[in-house]
Amino acid sequence: MREASTRYVLLGVLATAGPLTGFDIRAFLDHSVSYFWRESYGQIYPELKRLADEGLIEDASPGAGAREARPWRITRAGRAALKAWLDRPPQPAPVRDELLLKLFFSRHAPSAAARALIARAKDSAEARGVEFEAAEAQVLSEPEDPDLLGSLLTLERGRIMARAQQEWCARAAAFVEAWESGGAEALIRRWRKKT
Amino acid sequence: MREASTRYVLLGVLATAGPLTGFDIRAFLDHSVSYFWRESYGQIYPELKRLADEGLIEDASPGAGAREARPWRITRAGRAALKAWLDRPPQPAPVRDELLLKLFFSRHAPSAAARALIARAKDSAEARGVEFEAAEAQVLSEPEDPDLLGSLLTLERGRIMARAQQEWCARAAAFVEAWESGGAEALIRRWRKKT
DNA sequence: ACCCCCATGTAAACGGTTACATGATTTC
């Protein structure tokens, strides 16, 4: 059975950014890791309750009313649980790529469809590349940030992957063109030409 | 609301590989697209029934018993639905990367943890790179395959992404080392050195 | 007689999103 990561995200955020409310945890996630992780309130609030029950977090301002801001603080047990999780290798995630699926089946549609899919992927990869570069510049402008390493590692991954995606898009477009104009032989010839 | 792709995978497989049973559809998926798409029986059988109800597939050997092999054939309506789906741009998938999450929070664990995560990622990326190259060689040895283009496009994506992941791993390891030895300044210096 | 593979199917549980209900606090 796969173990859900939600609880550890919450612990991680509370460890990094001090006592926070569920609302603020979500805002923090949106501003930091949103390009590779998101959580919804429907996940956050019940999980916070569970973490509190298990003593991994504690109410940072007890005695607050029912509908008031309720900041949570990570406990020592919580930090230990977080550390243990950080030490475990990530679990294999089910990969599902709709774009690849469509390209794999693309011979059942006019080839314009495949070309359009690739062109679109290229555009979005380029946009993402620009975003990541901007985000890196932003991060590097604050060298005092204790999370500098974590931010840079993750942003760099995004940037490199976006560039690789662009590279693949160019090659994929060339493949489709070769296949269109000269069938299997032309495709194979095109494939042999690296780059 | 996101639209589920499962039905279109089934239609796509039936369009490519003729009448197949639910069992064989799964086998086909396992042997072709398993590195970017999987389906479980719990998804396949109920969905086949729904597709049949909607007239997108039909029983290819009616009159078979209850527990007998029941191959399905795609109908003309089914092909139309598949084509329409192939023409639509892929829906944005929720990205969730546990490795990045752990690296982002890695300052809350001894830095050996981050190094281990990266080393492991590097190993698996190298293994995947080899697998993709082998699979490409395999596909290219059968130039008559009508799915040659689709196979090559998707395998090439896997290969390029695996290589990019290796590149990032090398850079990430260097980042951690720089941070360890010289803090923010060293890290930034290392970052400026492209490659 | 036994086992393995082919094959269909379902129930339960899970992780997750969406939509909604509710109300406190701040700002204009």
Added chain:
DNA sequence: GAAATCATGTAACCGTTTACATGGGGGT
């Protein structure tokens, strides 16, 4: 005092995996 924003929470629904139940057919 109206509107926007901060904030908590839950119910319904969805897609998916897992585990299980069932049984036919072929090989040894």
